[in-house]
Amino acid sequence: MSRFFSAAVSDLDPYTPGEQPRGQNYIKLNTNESPFPPSPRVVEALTEEESRGLRLYSDPTCKDLVDAIAGYYGLQSGQVLAGNGSDENLAFAFRAFCGPERGVAFADITYGFYKVWARLWGIPARVIPLREDFTLHVDDYMDLHEHIVIANPNAPTGIPIPSSDIRRLLERDSERLVMVDEAYVDFGGESCVPLLAEYGNLLVVQTMSKSRSLAGARVGFALGSKELIADLNRVKYGFNPYNINRLSILAGKAAMEDRAYFEKCTGEIRRIRRWTEGELKSLGFTVLPSVSNFLFAASNRMEGGALYRALKKRGILVRWFDAPRINPFVRITVGAQEDMETLIRTLRELLEV
Amino acid sequence: MSRFFSAAVSDLDPYTPGEQPRGQNYIKLNTNESPFPPSPRVVEALTEEESRGLRLYSDPTCKDLVDAIAGYYGLQSGQVLAGNGSDENLAFAFRAFCGPERGVAFADITYGFYKVWARLWGIPARVIPLREDFTLHVDDYMDLHEHIVIANPNAPTGIPIPSSDIRRLLERDSERLVMVDEAYVDFGGESCVPLLAEYGNLLVVQTMSKSRSLAGARVGFALGSKELIADLNRVKYGFNPYNINRLSILAGKAAMEDRAYFEKCTGEIRRIRRWTEGELKSLGFTVLPSVSNFLFAASNRMEGGALYRALKKRGILVRWFDAPRINPFVRITVGAQEDMETLIRTLRELLEV
Numbered sequence: 053m054s055r056f057f058s059a060a061v062s063d064l065d066p067y068t069p070g071e072q073p074r075g076q077n078y079i080k081l082n083t084n085e086s087p088f089p090p091s092p093r094v095v096e097a098l099t100e101e102e103s104r105g106l107r108l109y110s111d112p113t114c115k116d117l118v119d120a121i122a123g124y125y126g127l128q129s130g131q132v133l134a135g136n137g138s139d140e141n142l143a144f145a146f147r148a149f150c151g152p153e154r155g156v157a158f159a160d161i162t163y164g165f166y167k168v169w170a171r172l173w174g175i176p177a178r179v180i181p182l183r184e185d186f187t188l189h190v191d192d193y194m195d196l197h198e199h200i201v202i203a204n205p206n207a208p209t210g211i212p213i214p215s216s217d218i219r220r221l222l223e224r225d226s227e228r229l230v231m232v233d234e235a236y237v238d239f240g241g242e243s244c245v246p247l248l249a250e251y252g253n254l255l256v257v258q259t260m261s262k263s264r265s266l267a268g269a270r271v272g273f274a275l276g277s278k279e280l281i282a283d284l285n286r287v288k289y290g291f292n293p294y295n296i297n298r299l300s301i302l303a304g305k306a307a308m309e310d311r312a313y314f315e316k317c318t319g320e321i322r323r324i325r326r327w328t329e330g331e332l333k334s335l336g337f338t339v340l341p342s343v344s345n346f347l348f349a350a351s352n353r354m355e356g357g358a359l360y361r362a363l364k365k366r367g368i369l370v371r372w373f374d375a376p377r378i379n380p381f382v383r384i385t386v387g388a389q390e391d392m393e394t395l396i397r398t399l400r401e402l403l404e405v
Numbered sequence: 406m407s408r409f410f411s412a413a414v415s416d417l418d419p420y421t422p423g424e425q426p427r428g429q430n431y432i433k434l435n436t437n438e439s440p441f442p443p444s445p446r447v448v449e450a451l452t453e454e455e456s457r458g459l460r461l462y463s464d465p466t467c468k469d470l471v472d473a474i475a476g477y478y479g480l481q482s483g484q485v486l487a488g489n490g491s492d493e494n495l496a497f498a499f500r501a502f503c504g505p506e507r508g509v510a511f512a513d514i515t516y517g518f519y520k521v522w523a524r525l526w527g528i529p530a531r532v533i534p535l536r537e538d539f540t541l542h543v544d545d546y547m548d549l550h551e552h553i554v555i556a557n558p559n560a561p562t563g564i565p566i567p568s569s570d571i572r573r574l575l576e577r578d579s580e581r582l583v584m585v586d587e588a589y590v591d592f593g594g595e596s597c598v599p600l601l602a603e604y605g606n607l608l609v610v611q612t613m614s615k616s617r618s619l620a621g622a623r624v625g626f627a628l629g630s631k632e633l634i635a636d637l638n639r640v641k642y643g644f645n646p647y648n649i650n651r652l653s654i655l656a657g658k659a660a661m662e663d664r665a666y667f668e669k670c671t672g673e674i675r676r677i678r679r680w681t682e683g684e685l686k687s688l689g690f691t692v693l694p695s696v697s698n699f700l701f702a703a704s705n706r707m708e709g710g711a712l713y714r715a716l717k718k719r720g721i722l723v724r725w726f727d728a729p730r731i732n733p734f735v736r737i738t739v740g741a742q743e744d745m746e747t748l749i750r751t752l753r754e755l756l757e758v
Contacts, residue, residue, distance in 0.1 A: 058504035066642030289419030
């Protein structure tokens with residue numbers, strides 16, 4: 053920190069994203085990207101004419117994109133905010149809704165960014181441990197004063213909770229907001245989007261990075277009541293109104309409209325996940341019951357850090373979190389079938405099973 | 406505001422961006438975009454292959470883009486932060502460097518976002534009036550305790566100050582940061598980038614939105630000491646690490662590398678500005694001495710709001726700020742020669758000169 057860094061954020065402990073290697077040809081199973089390219093409609097939408105059009109600002113309301121998302125979910129456009137990745141949506145939500153008067157509560161093992169945003173905005177955070185088996189019990193959240201953020205399915209475990217659990221939280225206190233981070237919901241989780249019609253204290257955040265193969269376009273979105281979305285827009289227009297570029301607006305819209313391709317890709321990921329999970333178990337791994345596009349797995353022969361390093365040396369990147377409770381595990385993105393076969397073959401050699 | 410909106414930001418008064426009309430064919434002279442498409446190298450860089458590559462995250466360090474910017478200015482890469490538009494860079498800078506212990510000072514008439522970011526982050530703001538003739542005198546800032554942000558050339562006036570003035574501020578107090586917003590510097594201003602070698606308390610922010618015809622790609626950058634840039638990265642990684650998408654990284658790099666095209670475009674804008682300024686004066690306008698890609702002009706026959714509305718009705722969008730001191734003026738982007746000729750013809754009819 054330089055001498056100019058403000059004391060107001062001197063305890064900010066930034067998020068560490070997964071490695072994004074340059075130039076080396078890894079099998080990349082570390083940041084939950086899709087092995088499939090985006091919809092052909094995305095590629096068609098990004099014409100040379102649109103590249104020349106970059107001289108003009110993007111639409112700050114992202115209307116075309118927002119309309120496509122609203123149409124997909126049968127919501128009104130005023131119920132949708134598009135963001136520069138779902139990280140931006142979540143950062144805005146933390147700022148809009150949390151503060152000294154009502155902090156935010158989240159699990160000890162979950163998306164690592166929640167605690168970072170709390171620090172960034174000076175929001176009191178309450179950490180609720182997952183149970184011994186890494187499951188989240190909403191009973192542990194029922195009587196909290198804080199707003200609640202839950203990743204469902206959770207990361208990096210992949211374990212889901214039913215939307216009926218979220219409903220119980222919503223019912224309990226209508227003055228308390230429940231923010232459900234559904235980054236991985238499209239691979240088999242149960243979305244809370246249908247609950248939006250009933251509950252004004254629900255905000256759902258999703259991303260196009262995983263199930264719609266657009267990690268590199270940076271498009272996420274938040275869904276909620278018109279009032280909540282207006283609040284988020286207030287923060288957006290207080291931070292960076294032109295938050296999504298022209299090409300990503302086009303890409304996101306095209307991806308959203310190609311439902312058949314989305315279903316094909318997510319179905320394929322589920323199939324490959326099942327196959328990989330079976331293989332990992334046959335190699336002696338403990339594999340948490342994931343409904344995501346990743347598997348959280350611990351070997352009975354090698355600890356997590358050693359496994360991560362050994363795989364990296366052999367050209368396969370997975371993610372290892374050097375943190376209490378979860379350091380025996382590695383998080384493995386569900387990639388293309390042939391990449392998973394290479395992974396399993398490599399693990400078999402490594403572990404001598 | 407919903408009942409969930411945090412009291413911590415309830416006084417947030419969001420920025421109002423210029424109109425971005427959809428579907429109607431205006432001559433658009435209201436948001437200082439370039440009339441020229443981005444460099445042909447930008448169009449070449451955005452291939453179908455790169456669109457398919459959107460499945461992968463962008464490089465959070467934006468290395469290729471940062472290296473290109475550093476190369477252009479003869480800086481080290483550690484002295485450059487790339488942002489999702491310069492608005493994001495500035496928002497990060499306000500958060501990193503300002504706080505209750507040292508607020509921020511800026512002019513009463515300047516980029517309207519400075520006061521918004523101060524509110525967003527809870528930073529005390531001191532507003533220093535421009536002189537009667539809309540010039541900024543650094544003497545008015547010399548003894549301030551606050552960090553200082555100066556748009557140079559200023560917006561919406563277009564009036565510059567020499568870098569020797571900034572040097573005086575830098576010299577006066579090495580514990581006080583001077584942030585120079587050079588969004589419009591490429592059209593004839595004097596950049597402070599050469600001062601970076603001498604002063605650790607200088608941060609320069611620029612954008613590719615205007616002089617590099619990339620408003621729709623959202624690429625800005627901050628230049629400073631390695632220590633200041635490390636601080637900004639700390640905030641970036643505490644907010645949204647993957648802040649620039651893959652295609653904008655490519656576009657920004659290509660634009661930065663095409664120096665000849667940049668010089669051709671900015672030279673052309675200066676030529677058209679001179680022509681337009683002369684014509685406006687001959688129509689009885691007061692025109693402030695702009696070195697930007699816009700002219701701030703007040704008619705002796707029609708007040709600013711009426712002029713804005715009359716031009717809009719005739720298919721020409723300019724920007725009018727309904728604010729004290731400047732409401733007689735409209736801000737007119739310097740567009741293509743033929744568009745400026747249409748503007749002047751329309752004004753002649755309107756004003757019956």
